[in-house]
Amino acid sequence: MLNELLEKLNEISQMVEKDFAEAKNPADIEAAKVKFTGRNGSITALAPMMGKIAKEDKPAAGKAFNEVKALVAKCMEEAKDRLDDGTAGGEAVDVTLPGRKWTMGTQHPVSRTIDECCAIFRRMGFTVAAGPEIDTVANCFDKLNAPLDHPSRDPKDTFYFDDGRLMRTQTSTVQIRTMLDQKPPIRIVSPGRCFRRDTPDATHGVHFHQIEGLYVDKNVSLADLKSTLKAFANEFFGEGVSIRMRPHFFPFTEPSAECDFSCVMCGGKGCRVCKNSGWLEILGCGMVNPNVLRNVGIDPEEWQGFAFGMGIERLAMLKYRIGDLRLFSENDLRFLKQF
Numbered sequence: 001m002l003n004e005l006l007e008k009l010n011e012i013s014q015m016v017e018k019d020f021a022e023a024k025n026p027a028d029i030e031a032a033k034v035k036f037t038g039r040n041g042s043i044t045a046l047a048p049m050m051g052k053i054a055k056e057d058k059p060a061a062g063k064a065f066n067e068v069k070a071l072v073a074k075c076m077e078e079a080k081d082r083l084d085d086g087t088a089g090g091e092a093v094d095v096t097l098p099g100r101k102w103t104m105g106t107q108h109p110v111s112r113t114i115d116e117c118c119a120i121f122r123r124m125g126f127t128v129a130a131g132p133e134i135d136t137v138a139n140c141f142d143k144l145n146a147p148l149d150h151p152s153r154d155p156k157d158t159f160y161f162d163d164g165r166l167m168r169t170q171t172s173t174v175q176i177r178t179m180l181d182q183k184p185p186i187r188i189v190s191p192g193r194c195f196r197r198d199t200p201d202a203t204h205g206v207h208f209h210q211i212e213g214l215y216v217d218k219n220v221s222l223a224d225l226k227s228t229l230k231a232f233a234n235e236f237f238g239e240g241v242s243i244r245m246r247p248h249f250f251p252f253t254e255p256s257a258e259c260d261f262s263c264v265m266c267g268g269k270g271c272r273v274c275k276n277s278g279w280l281e282i283l284g285c286g287m288v289n290p291n292v293l294r295n296v297g298i299d300p301e302e303w304q305g306f307a308f309g310m311g312i313e314r315l316a317m318l319k320y321r322i323g324d325l326r327l328f329s330e331n332d333l334r335f336l337k338q339f
């Protein structure tokens, strides 16, 4: 009789291990528990056999019962732990799948160039100023001494709104706003986006970025302007870069100059990029026109200043050897991931 009982309990033990191991959800676990130890469970059903066991065999039979019940408890705990880990089948996670790859974004070359420029000018004592991209004709042209027939006032070249405001054509608007707001001394750079009606090609776009500088103080001279630009050229492109200034005309500065940097591609020897001249046109600059200072309520007898402006895309194209302006706005990851 004892042997018969032990054999049946042994069979049940194997089913206990199998059923709990195959449980895929809490309902499976509960069903297995009922199947073995419930009111009509297979272990419960064997209990009456105890009465037929010889007295000397009862301890061994009792031990066998306890062992199989303990096994049910153990297998049930293990099955629950397994489901909690989410490692079971069904709706749980398949740990054999490759992980999802999260890639870090990189800084856009335009943003990176703006940051580099601002960092250089900050070290020279400039602060960074910002202004709106939509501004008034007064801030964009009138106060900057632009004559009424200035070509960029033409609606063919500039985006106007019905109320007369416009998309700024230069970040000089921020210079005007700053001078209207603050008393000298003023030392700012203003990076930002500007807009012109243009047909996009390799070197032109309808929007582009500029960084402009303005320094208004007592006894500011052209020498201060030149040394500031030279320091920038060497910090941004490297120690070997020299600069030269050529007379030019801008309404907002007097005298005005265009500033060239020695070619960063060929070191000044002459190449395709610099059209064999050894020089690259980089920026426009000059001493702030006294009319501009008067327009914003600053006495030009007491204060002088210099101003300069350059294109961010042009700086980025030269520094990072980028051949086409359109790459900046095409969102091609193969291009953007290089930065």
Ligand SMILES: [Zn+2]
Pocket: 263, 264, 265, 266, 267, 268, 269, 270, 271, 272, 273, 274, 275, 276, 278, 279
């Ligand atoms: Zn060159």
